[in-house]
Amino acid sequence: MKEEILSLPRFDMGKSFEISDVKGLYGFYKRNGYGFFAKNPVCIYQNKKIVGVKSPDPIRLSDLKGYERQKNIIIGNTRLFLSGREANNVLLYGDKGTGKSSTVKAVVNEFQEEGLRLIEIRKEDLSDFHTLCEILSESPFKFIVFLDDISFAKEDESFGTLKAVIEGGIVRRPDNVIIYATSNRRHLVNEKFSDREGDDIHIKDTIETITSLSDRFGIEVVFGAPDKDEYLKIVTELAAEQGIEMDAESLYLLAERFALLKSGRSPRTARQFVTSLLARE
Known part of the structure; x- marks a missing residue:
C-alpha cells in the first residue's frame, strides 16, 4: 500500500490545477470511464465481492x-x-x-x-x-x-x-x-x-x-439446433475463415460424420470439427 501511495502524482496543496485540454479530458473519460470498472469490463460476483476477470473471452x-x-x-x-x-x-x-x-x-x-x-x-x-x-x-x-x-x-x-x-x-x-x-x-x-x-x-x-x-x-x-443445411453452412464459413481447402463433398461428409460421433449438429460441434481438421494439417 505504501508503494502505491508513493507512486501517485503529487500536487501542491492550495494551488489550482491547470488543465490545458478540458474537452480532450472529458472525451477520454467518456470513452474509457473511470475507476474499477474502467479496468475490468467483465467481472464475477462471488463471496460478496465483485472480482475482475483478468482474461475475459475476446469473442466477437x-x-x-x-x-x-x-x-x-x-x-x-x-x-x-x-x-x-x-x-x-x-x-x-x-x-x-x-x-x-x-x-x-x-x-x-x-x-x-x-x-x-x-x-x-x-x-x-x-x-x-x-x-x-x-x-x-x-x-x-x-x-x-x-x-x-x-x-x-x-x-x-x-x-x-x-x-x-x-x-x-x-x-x-x-x-x-x-x-x-x-x-x-x-x-x-x-x-x-x-x-x-x-x-x-x-x-x-x-x-x-x-x-x-x-x-x-x-x-x-x-x-434451436441447426438443421443439416444450416449446420453445413456454419462449417463452410468456419473452414474458409481458417483457410482450410477441401472440396465441399468431402467437407460435408466428414462434418456430418463428426456430428454423429458428438452430440448432434450445433455451432459448437461445427467449430470443434474445423479445429480437428486443423490438427490434421
Missing part, C-alpha cells in the same frame, strides 16, 4: 456464425439499453452448444467502448442482488447482470428470489442494470411428469408456477 459477434435473427434481437435490445431508454430483460434458451452464452459475451465485447459492462452472478448469490445493484447504481457504466446456464427446482429458494429481482420486488432495479440469462430449459424449471398430474385446479396452479419466472423476461430468444 463476427466470430459467431448463423443465428442472425437471434443476434439482431439481442443487439437491438442492448442498443436500446445503452441509449438510456427502457429495455427488456432477456432470456436466451434452447439446445446446448448453440451459442447462447457466447452471444451475450460477444455483445458485451462489441459495445464495451460505449460503456457496457458484464457481471456474472450465480443463482446461489441472488440474495445479494439488491446489494450488488446499490453498488452498480453509483457507476456511470451500463451493466448486464449475467445468469449463465440456469435451472431451478420449484422448491429452490433462488427461484422466488429471481422472480422478485426481475419484477415484483419492493426494491426498484437501477436504470443502468439489466438482466440477461441463458438456459437449456424454456421455463427454467426442472419438471417431472408427476408435476402435471392431479385435478384441473392443481394442474393450472402447477403450470402457472412453472411459467411464472420465464414470463417475467420481456424478451425470450430461442436458440
Whole structure:
C-alpha cells in the first residue's frame, strides 16, 4: 500500500490545477470511464465481492456464425439499453452448444467502448442482488447482470428470489442494470411428469408456477439446433475463415460424420470439427 501511495502524482496543496485540454479530458473519460470498472469490463460476483476477470473471452459477434435473427434481437435490445431508454430483460434458451452464452459475451465485447459492462452472478448469490445493484447504481457504466446456464427446482429458494429481482420486488432495479440469462430449459424449471398430474385446479396452479419466472423476461430468444443445411453452412464459413481447402463433398461428409460421433449438429460441434481438421494439417 505504501508503494502505491508513493507512486501517485503529487500536487501542491492550495494551488489550482491547470488543465490545458478540458474537452480532450472529458472525451477520454467518456470513452474509457473511470475507476474499477474502467479496468475490468467483465467481472464475477462471488463471496460478496465483485472480482475482475483478468482474461475475459475476446469473442466477437463476427466470430459467431448463423443465428442472425437471434443476434439482431439481442443487439437491438442492448442498443436500446445503452441509449438510456427502457429495455427488456432477456432470456436466451434452447439446445446446448448453440451459442447462447457466447452471444451475450460477444455483445458485451462489441459495445464495451460505449460503456457496457458484464457481471456474472450465480443463482446461489441472488440474495445479494439488491446489494450488488446499490453498488452498480453509483457507476456511470451500463451493466448486464449475467445468469449463465440456469435451472431451478420449484422448491429452490433462488427461484422466488429471481422472480422478485426481475419484477415484483419492493426494491426498484437501477436504470443502468439489466438482466440477461441463458438456459437449456424454456421455463427454467426442472419438471417431472408427476408435476402435471392431479385435478384441473392443481394442474393450472402447477403450470402457472412453472411459467411464472420465464414470463417475467420481456424478451425470450430461442436458440434451436441447426438443421443439416444450416449446420453445413456454419462449417463452410468456419473452414474458409481458417483457410482450410477441401472440396465441399468431402467437407460435408466428414462434418456430418463428426456430428454423429458428438452430440448432434450445433455451432459448437461445427467449430470443434474445423479445429480437428486443423490438427490434421
